[in-house]
Amino acid sequence: MSRFRINPVKVTFYVIAAIFLILLPYYVSQYTVTTFIRIIYFGFLSLSMGFLIGQGGMISLTQTAFFGLSGYIIGIFGVERGLMFPWPDLMAIGAVAIMAFLFGMIAMGTHRIVFLMITLAFGQVCWAFAAQNTTILRGWSGIRGIRPFVIYGINFNEYQNFYWASLILFALGIFILWRISKSPFGLALNGIRENPRRMAAIGYPVYWIRVVAFLIAAVYAGLGGILAAYNTGIIMPTTIQLSRTIWVLLTVILGGASFFFGPIVGTFVAVWLDVLISGVTERYNLVLGVVFLIIVLFSPTGIIGIFDQMRNDKKFNSIINFFSPKKEKPNS
Amino acid sequence: MKKPDQPHALTITAVSKNFSGVQAVRSVSFEVPVGERRALIGPNGAGKTTLFNTIAGELVPNEGSIHFFGIDITRKSVQKRANLDLGRTYQISQLFLDLTVEENLYLAGSGGATKAFRFFGPWKNNKAELDWVQEVTNQVGLHKYISSKVSELSHGLQRQLEIGMALAMHPRLIMLDEPAAGLSPSERIILTDLIKKLPRDVTLILIEHDMEIVLDIADRITVMYHGSVIAEGTPGEIRSNVEVKKVYLGSSYV
Structure with a gap:
């Protein structure tokens, strides 16, 4: 018996969603497409934090620093030194990986609240450095004029092209991270989340597994940072300030930290909420806070948790089962 | 049982441990x-669990040495000892509560310094490891619960899984820390049976307060009191040992 079953309802849903996303620039405004680009780059960041929280039980407040670091590398080497694609981008990912590895070596010996504090401290050091360094990082004003490139005749300054490029990168990123979370490595990370002491006692190098997980997550934050820098054209200290980190943490919990797609759903909702209410009121944080409270109150496992509860609900299940073929029960 | 050229499974030499005095x-x-x-x-406070933890690697002894199949493990980390096939269970279950029985045993069965660094193929496709998990679940009587979450199992079943976790590691030595802690009399019978059915080539060290279980399982018994060994022998010898009676019943009874 094959362990993976194909669920036609799910496949149909994914195909429709993919077609909808690919054709998006043909039937919506530039503003809407740009909003989707925002969802994608914040999605990368949120996925980075959500992977560490959901799979590894590590609440890291450093991810935004990696997001900003890759933006600054793009700014310094792409704009000020004038290097061509793909050099600034590769350097950005390389810098993020090195930084994450070094910092991971320091932080991964700690757990829980100490880990939270040390990652908070590191994030704040990066932010303070960016704000105070005027010679390279240009202080509060940041580095401006970051433009996407023309590669093989495709001009990524056109928002449609940039959107498709981002979408492909995001889909690829999601697929790879999803595979990782189902792999023996992902399972080992889950074990560390549940009980690091037992993991050591059954022979796992707990420390190194955490370091590698941190490295993987940092690269995702870095990819988001590259897209963000190109899309906004500017990188400055406010990009990596603490309120941004908290916002990302909020999107992760809003969507459902224990679900793989939770962070993406959370980002989608939080960004659209921003767009929809910005015409009505400037108190975005207040509205987001209230929405967050209501959702977490009714479903501590976030938005996806609501659907998950529905799936376990008998009445709802009978409707779903009507549309999908009978599932085989695992042999008992 | 022991061939002359083969080292002992475990050799403990003059081990001392003190906690700030x-x-x-x-x-x-x-x-x-x-x-x-x-x-x-x-009796409680005799130093059994402390000694146990120095063997398992969670504590480092102040003096003395511990050899495992001839290898000095006195200062090796918990993980290194596990990689040498030393398996243990805990007095208070240390399971992965949010994972299924299958996932728990899969993790225990595929530990090691490098095996976790496989990033792509789903773990559910590794047939050899899953077959081993199936075998262990049958051995510890959990085949009905293979896809249940551990947090949904009863205490008794969790204790069975504790032993399964150690067994899944392909261990040469299993250390059981009060395996029957908190079990009802009927659950104790199931657990004792399960321990007795463990493969005979695996060395077993057991801490247990329930004397019935101890006398049923053990080939030899080591008695500790106030941090020292006061007697060692077969169950029959220990039963008639005057020192041991004194410790357990008080000197007025002897």
């Missing part, structure tokens, strides 16, 4: 031959 273990020495089932008994 309190001498928990005083110069304890003993040997456990390969394949033996050894029980470690003694």
Whole structure:
């Protein structure tokens, strides 16, 4: 018996969603497409934090620093030194990986609240450095004029092209991270989340597994940072300030930290909420806070948790089962 | 049982451990031959668990040395000892509560310094490892619960899984820390049966307060009191040992 079953309802849903996303620039405004680009780059960041929280039980407040670091590398080497694609981008990912590895070596010996504090401290050091360094990082004003490139005749300054490029990168990123979370490595990370002491006692190098997980997550934050820098054209200290980190943490919990797609759903909702209410009121944080409270109150496992509860609900299940073929029960 | 050229499964030489002045273990020495089932008994505070933790690697002894199949493991980390096939269970279950029985046993069965660094193929496709998990679940009587979450299992079933976790590691030595803690009399019978059915070539060290279980399982018994070993012998010898009676019943009874 094959362990993976194909669920036609799910496949149909994914195909429709993919077609909808690919054709998006043909039937919506530039503003809407740009909003989707925002969802994608914040999605990368949120996925980075959500992977560490959901799979590894590590609440890291450093991810935004990696997001900003890759933006600054793009700014310094792409704009000020004038290097061509793909050099600034590769350097950005390389810098993020090195930084994450070094910092991971320091932080991964700690757990829980100490880990939270040390990652908070590191994030704040990066932010303070960016704000105070005027010679390279240009202080509060940041580095401006970051433009996407023309590669093989495709001009990524056109928002449609940039959107498709981002979408492909995001889909690829999601697929790879999803595979990782189902792999023996992902399972080992889950074990560390549940009980690091037992993991050591059954022979796992707990420390190194955490370091590698941190490295993987940092690269995702870095990819988001590259897209963000190109899309906004500017990188400055406010990009990596603490309120941004908290916002990302909020999107992760809003969507459902224990679900793989939770962070993406959370980002989608939080960004659209921003767009929809910005015409009505400037108190975005207040509205987001209230929405967050209501959702977490009714479903501590976030938005996806609501659907998950529905799936376990008998009445709802009978409707779903009507549309999908009978599932085989695992042999008992 | 022991061939002359084969080292003992476990050799403990003059191990002492103190916690800021309190001498928990005083110069304890003993040997456990390969394949033996050894029980470690003694009243509360005798230093059994401390000694146990120095063998498992969670504590480093102040003095003395511990050899595992001839290898000095006195200062090796918990993980390194596990990689040498030393398996243990805990007095208070240390399971992955949010994972299924299958996932728990899969993790225990595929530990090691490098095996976790496989990033792409789903773990559910590794047939050899899953077959082993199936075999272990049958051995510890959990085949009905293979896809249940551990947090949904009863305490008794969790204790069975504790032993399964150690067994799944392909261990040469299993250390059981009060395996029957908190079990009802009927659950104790199931668990004792399960321990007795463990493969005979695996060496076993057992801490247990329930004397019925100890006398049923153990080939030899080591008795500790106030951090020292006061007696060692077969269950029959220990039963008639005057020192041991004194410790357990008080001197007025002897």
